[in-house]
Amino acid sequence: MKRFLNIIMVISACMVLAVSCKEEDNVVSEFSIDKTEIAVGADGGSELLEIKGNVKWQGTSESSWLKFSPSNGEGAATCEVLVDSSVVAEPREGVITFMAAGQTTATTVKVMQMGYAKGIFVSEEDRTISLENSAKLEERFFEVTMMANVNFDVRVNNLPDEDGTVSDKEWLKYKKETPNYDYGDRPRLLKLHFDWDVNMAEKARTAEVIITPHETSDTEGDGSIKLVVTQKPAPVITDDRAGDSLALLSIYSSMNGIFTWDDSENMRYWKGVELWEATDKYIKLNPDRTIDYSAPVPKELIGRLKSVEFIAFETKESLPYQVKYLKTAESITFSGNSNTFLKDIVLGNEICELVKYGNLRNLAICAYGLVGLPENFTELGNTLISLDLGSNNFEVMGEAGTTIDGVKVIGIESITQDHFPYLRKLDLTKINRYDTTKDLSAYKGKDDKLGFRWTTGYGGDGFPGPSDGYNNTYFKKLLQWENLEYLSLSLNMLDGELPSDQDLLNLGIKAYTQIDIDNAANKDTIEDAKKYLIGAPKVWPRMKKLSLNLNFMNGKLPDWILYHPYLSFWDPFTMIFQQELSTTSSKAKNTKGEVITKFSNEPTNLSNYGFEDDGITRKMSYYEMYPKRKPQITDESEEGN
DSSP states (O other): OHHHHHHHHHHHHHHHHHHHHHHHTTOOOOEEESOSEEEEOTTOEEEEEEEEESSEEEEEESOTTEEEEOOEEESSEEEEEEEOOOOSSSOEEEEEEEEETTOSSOEEEEEEEOOOOSSEEOOGGGSEEEEOSOOOGGGOEEEEEEEESSOEEEEEEEOOOTTSOOOOOOOEEEEOOOOOOTTTTOOEEEEEEEEEOOOOSSSOEEEEEEEEESOOSOSSSOOOEEEEEEEOOOOOOOSSHHHHHHHHHHHHHHTTOSSOOOTTSOGGGSTTEEEOOTTSEEEEEOTTSOEEEEEEOOGGGTTSEEEEEEEEEOOSSSSOGGGGGOTTOSEEEEEEETTGGGOOEEOOSGGGGGGGGTOOOEEEEESSOEEEBOTTGGGGGGTOSEEEOOSOOOOOOSOOSEEETTEEEBOGGGOOTTTOTTOOEEEOTTOSSOOOOOBGGGGTTOOOOOSOOOBOSOSSSOOOOGGGTOOOHHHHHHHTOTTOSEEEOTTSOOEEOOOOHHHHHHHTOOBBOHHHHHTOTTHHHHGGGHHHHBTSBOOSTTOSEEEOOSSEEOSOOOHHHHTOTTGGGSOHHHHTSOOOOOOSSOOOBOTTOOBOOOOTTOOSBTTBOOBOTTSSSBOOOHHHHSGGGSOOOOSSOOOOO
C-alpha cells in the first residue's frame, strides 16, 4: 500500500511539471526602445532611451565617442546616452546595438552628430571696445575672447577722423598668437591680446580690427569679424595755471610716481614746484650768445610754473607727452627711475617741443635709463644753459644716427658747443650702464658692452681705436668748449692721459693773449699769472667746477690743469686727482693693462708742487702764481686747498 502511494505521488509531480512547462512555453518575450534615432549637436550632450520589455538585454557600440548606461539589464529601464563633443567639421554616425533574450534580431539606435562649421566667433557685445586716452604702461592693453577652429589673420586699420583724415600712427597693436588645434576642428576658446598707445591728441580716434579665417563653412562672404575700438581724447590742458597743475599731475601719474601732490592744495605749496614771482629774475639769451641773468620776468609768466622736480618713479617709457605743456618752465628735472640700469629707454621728442616757447633753461634727465636721444634733441641748444644727463645707460660713443628698436637716435657726442652755444653747465657723470669694472683691459677687443668705451686719446700707443669701439673725438671737442663753466665726466671709465699744453695747441686751441688777461672776470688774480698764461692754451677758461675723478687716467698732470686760474675752485685733490686707484684687494687697470697709480707729478697741496721730472728743478706752486687765491689764515680758519 505504501509503495503504491509513492508511485502515485511521483506520477502526480510529473504531471504538474509537464503542465508548468507547457504554460512557460506559452509566455511571449517583449523588448522595445522608444527611439531608433538620436540627433546631437557638435558640442555633444545626452539623450534618454526608454526600454520596455520582460527579458534580459545587453547593449554594445563600436563608437568610442558614445557611452550609455546602464549597458545591460532585465525588463524595463531608462538608459542615458552620452555623446562627446565633436572634433571634426563633418557629421558622424554611431550605432548602439541591443540584443534581447528570445529575440533573433538586434534592435539598433542610430546616433547622428553634426560637425563643427569652419570659422570664428566673437560675441556681439565684445565687438565694440572703448579705451581711456591714457593709463600706466602695464595697464594699456585689452583682450578679446573668441572661438575658432581654423587659423586666422588679424588686421588693424585706423579709421578716418571727423575731418576725414586717417592717421598713419600705429597706436593699436595685435600681439600675434599661434593657436594649437591639436584636437581637430573643435572650436577653441582664445584670447586675442592688443596693446594700445596713449592718445596725445584732444580728439577721439577709432580703429577697426578685422579677423579673417583661413577657411569657413559659410557660403556667403569670407567669414570675417570686425571689431571697433574707440579711444577717448586727451583731456584739454589749457594754457594757464590750471593747465600747468593738470599737466604736472598727469605726468607724475603716468610715471607711477612714489609721491603725490594734493590737487586740492594750492600748487604754490607743492613739493618740488616753484611758480614765477614778479620779483624773480629772468634768464635772457641774447643774439650774440651772451646771457643776461637779471632780466625782468615777462608779465605773462607771473603765477605760472617756473620749475618742477619729478623725483622717484617707475617707468619703462620716455617722458609722458604732457611734458610739452610745461610751456613756462625754466627748470625741469626728472631723476630717480627705479632699477635704472635695467632700462633701455629712448628719449622721445616731446621735451623738444618746449624750444618754441623759449623759456626752458635748465634740463635734467638723470638716473632715468636713457640709451638714446631723439634726432631733434640739438634744438634744445637754442634755449638751454644747463643740461644733466648723468647716470644713464648710453652705450655708443662716436656714432650718430644709430637705430635702436627701429627708432633713429643720436648720442651724447651731439652735445657740442656748436649745437648748444648758450650751455654753461654739462653734467655727464656716469653716463654708462656699468660702474663696477676695475680692469678695462679685460674687455679690449671684445664685444662686451661696457658702457662708453672711450679714451682721452693721449698717452702713447696701446689704446684701441674707433674700429674697436673707442673714440676720442668727442673728448677733444669738450676740451675746445670755451664757454663751459661746469663739466662733470666722473665715473665714465675714461682712460689715457690728459693732453699737454703743446698737445692742445696742436689741436687748435687758442692761447691766452693780453686781451684775455685784461678782460678776465677774475682780473684781480689772473693778472699775477699773465707772464705764464700768455701763450698757454686757453682750455676751459671760464670753468668754475670740473670733475674728472674716478676714471682710469694716469701719467703726468699737464700745466694747464696745475695752473688753471680756477683750480682752487675745483677741489682738485678729490675731483681731479682721485682716480680708480689700485688697492691691496683690487688692481685697477686701464685699457693698456697698466695698473692705475697716482699721477706722476701730483702735488701734495696747492702750496707745494714738488719738483720737475729731473728731481732737481722745483716747480712754482699754484699759490705762488696766484697769491691772491691763497686762503687768508685767521684765528678762525686754517689754510686749505
